Amino acid sequence: MYQFNYKKVETIEEAVNELSANPESKILAGGMTLIPTMKQRLASPEQLIDIRNIKELNFIKEESNNIVIGSTTNHYTVASSDLIKNKLSSLSRLAEGIGDPHVRNMGTIGGAISNNDPTADYPAACLGLGATIKTNKREISADDFFVSLFETALEEDEIVVSISFPIISDSIYMKFPNPASRYAMAGVFMSKNTSEVRVAVTGASENGVFRWTEMESSLLNDWSKSSLEEVKLSPEGIMSDIHGNSEYRANLVNIMAIRAFEGINE
Ligand SMILES: Cc1cc2nc3c(=O)[nH]c(=O)nc-3n(C[C@H](O)[C@H](O)[C@H](O)COP(=O)(O)OP(=O)(O)OC[C@H]3O[C@@H](n4cnc5c(N)ncnc54)[C@H](O)[C@@H]3O)c2cc1C
Incomplete structure (x- = not known):
């Protein structure tokens, strides 16, 4: 590992300010992909901005026939949510099948879609349900969000805030x-x-x-x-x-x- 700065932020605004001030920064969520990537020197950000303390990013709610999930919600929380089990069981089963208990407890939905690994599960749910991704700047339909391998429509200073999944029982x-x-x-x-x-x-x-x-x-x-x-x-x-x-x-x-x-x- 090499030296880098680590900054823990409490608000979305603080995270965006840090990202804008230092373009060599990277958001740290669950760290399940970013940390191994840094260990292998495939990424070498100057600063990590840890968003896990931002309370407004960690939630699950129902809104206008959608399940809305905050970006730092981990896979275990999605898998065990009674609301999601009752209203959108396809999504809780998907979360239940991700990795192992450690990965499910650390990995986040926002990290998973921002990373856009070609073999990840949540991108399929976003496209398959026609989800909408809310960022600090705008709303992006899933059809426009996933661009290519490990590439999304996110701009340098853009953070995923939540993902809204239409409740489709079938x-x-x-x-x-x-x-x-x-x-x-x-x-x-x-x-x-x-x-x-x-x-x-x-x-x-x-x-x-x-x-x-x-x-x-x-x-x-x-x-x-x-x-x-x-x-x-x-x-x-x-x-x-x-x-x-x-x-x-x-x-x-x-x-x-x-x-x-x-x-x-x-
Ligand atoms: C052993 C192992 C097994 C796994 N198995 C599976 C599996 O079966 N299925 C599956 O789908 N996934 C799997 N994963 C991936 C894992 O579930 C995580 O979802 C994934 O690693 C990224 O989430 P994270 O929260 O850890 O993000 P991080 O590693 O912290 O970040 C990943 C990237 O996303 C960016 N980022 C994070 N959050 C945001 C945000 N809110 N806004 C903008 N950018 C952001 C970071 O800057 C970084 O570039 C596995 C991982 C491991 C290590």
């Missing part, structure tokens, strides 16, 4: 976890309401999370198993690594989609 997340890390080898978040079907895929694409629009159209046109099975994900542009090649991963996505469809219809 929604489910199915993932095939990497047995070691529990990150998704393939994860499909599917939701259905009267006017829209959303199918978001994580763990597969070389460009990170994406909406599988071909599958969405097919299911919107005809919500049936045969309609689902007509569409197959092409291995082109799908990740290939030591854990599985692109054909294997594309097939896993197809299987997760079938499981998601069956889960919603149960």
Whole structure:
């Protein structure tokens, strides 16, 4: 590890001021990704701005048929929230399946989406439910937030404040976890309401999370198993690594989609 400044802040304003004053700063939330990245020297910020003491970032509430979650809320709190279990169980089950107990107690929802790891779970829920991400500056729809691998629409001095998920009871997340890390080898978040079907895929694409629009159209046109099975994900542009090649991963996505469809219809 190398030397850096550490600053604990109490308000969003203080955090934004620190970020603006020093562009080489980085927000520290759960530290589950940032600290290992620094240890490996893949990032070397001059200053860490610890936002975990900002009380207004740590909450879960229901508002106008949405579940709104503050950015520093950890995965364990999301998984164990009775409100989320009752209203949006797809999201609590997703949180329950992240990493291990240590990661769930430290890792935060804001850190997870800001990091936009191509194999992370929450980005799929954001796209699959059509979430809105609120920052200190604006509101960004999930469709515009996730740009590419480890890249989001966030600007240098922008902090995720909360994420608002529409309550869609016909929604489910199915993932095939990497047995070691529990990150998704393939994860499909599917939701259905009267006017829209959303199918978001994580763990597969070389460009990170994406909406599988071909599958969405097919299911919107005809919500049936045969309609689902007509569409197959092409291995082109799908990740290939030591854990599985692109054909294997594309097939896993197809299987997760079938499981998601069956889960919603149960
Ligand atoms: C062993 C292990 C297993 C894991 N398994 C899974 C898994 O199965 N599924 C999964 O989805 N994830 C998994 N994770 C990731 C983990 O769940 C965290 O969500 C992730 O590491 C980032 O969250 P964090 O709060 O720790 O963020 P940090 O590491 O503190 O920050 C990550 C990045 O986001 C930025 N950031 C943080 N908060 C904000 C904010 N509010 N606004 C703007 N920028 C911000 C930081 O500056 C940094 O660049 C795993 C991690 C580990 C170490």
